[in-house]
Amino acid sequence: MKINKTNKKIIDAIVQKAEKVCPDSLVLVGVCGSVATGETYSKSDLDLLVLIRDDAGLELTSQFILNDSQIGYDIYCTRWDDLVDSAQCCNSRQMSKLMDSQIVYVKDKKLYKKFCQLRKKTQKFLQSKEVLKNVEESLKNAKIFYANSNIHEQLGLVRLDAFNAIEALLNAVMLYHHTYFKKGIKKTIEELKRQNIKQDFINNMLKVSSGHNVSEIRNCIRNMIVYVEKLTQSEKQKITNIKKVSSQLSGTYEEMYSNWKNKMHEAAENYDAFSSFMNICASTEMLHEISADIDIGKFDVVDKYNPNDLMGNARLYDKTLEKYKKIYKKFRVKVNEFENVDEFIKDYVKEI
Secondary structure (H helix, E strand, O other): OOOOHHHHHHHHHHHHHHHHHOOOOEEEEEEEHHHHHOOOOOOOOOEEEEEEOOHHHHHHOEEEEEOOOOEEEEEOEEEHHHHHHHOOOOOOOOHHHHHHOEEEEEOOHHHHHHHHHHHHHHHHHHOOHHHHHHHHHHHHHHHHHHHHHHHOOOHHHHHHHHHHHHHHHHHHHHHHOOOOOOOOHHHHHHHHHHOOOOHHHHHHHHHHHHOOOHHHHHHHHHHHHHHHHHHHHHOOOOOOOHHHHHHHHOOHHHHHHHHHHHHHHHHHHOOOHHHHHHHHHHHHHHHHHHHOOOOOOOOOOHHHOOOOOHHHHHHHHHHHHHHHHHHHHHOOOOOOOOOOHHHHHHHHOOOO
């Protein structure tokens, strides 16, 4: 890593000011961004990790412009809690500062050691299955922004919705591949290709940036969401331990029986299409939630819903329950059913 004279002077000035105004606050200074990767150009600024112990270190913050080079700079201070947040792997754009900064100054050796340990812990978490929860959360956020784009009509607002959706989806695909963005915005496509992200996803992203039509922008975001959804579903981590599955499934069949079986038949008898629709959708949502963790197969109940045949919908739900009962059998879960209330009470209080 080569640090030019201007950048070295700025780093030295930070250390010098810290000694004067907050001698106990500065922990370390690291260089990140294009200077650290060696990909600078004539107008590159200096990206720094200025780690501070407490708010007194905020005195080191400064935003300024050098007229001789016409370069703007931003000395931004990072609290320890900010690094801990980055370690949660929720934002793949912000992780590089923690993971890749080249440390050029250390004031507090104990905290520097803690910093190195946090890096290792973050890398371990990034490679774990747990990070896939963040992928799901990012995908959920993208869908919210997509929904907003369908509410807004003004082109500028739709573009902002699309921007936020893209950021969420980029976060999802990088974390799905157990990595993060190591470089700036201009290298985004390069980094996506390194993870073998399909060209269609990239093309849709590029179309948004050049799009003039609200419908076209919405469609591109939708296509990107569909891609990420298929990506996550194709290799979704399923629970295979029978004991764990049994514990998670237990009670779900009985709950679906209790919540919707009789209500579906009641809706049919009362010619209540709204109740029939809402009940069958609610039951399908529950099945989707279960399938997020356990491989229970597909239950396309809503696809077969017929607003003109409410009794048919009730029978459809009965068949769905029977199909789900076989899932219980597959994972060795016993249905908690009794001939009458006395039998239930006998079982229910037997351990008292």
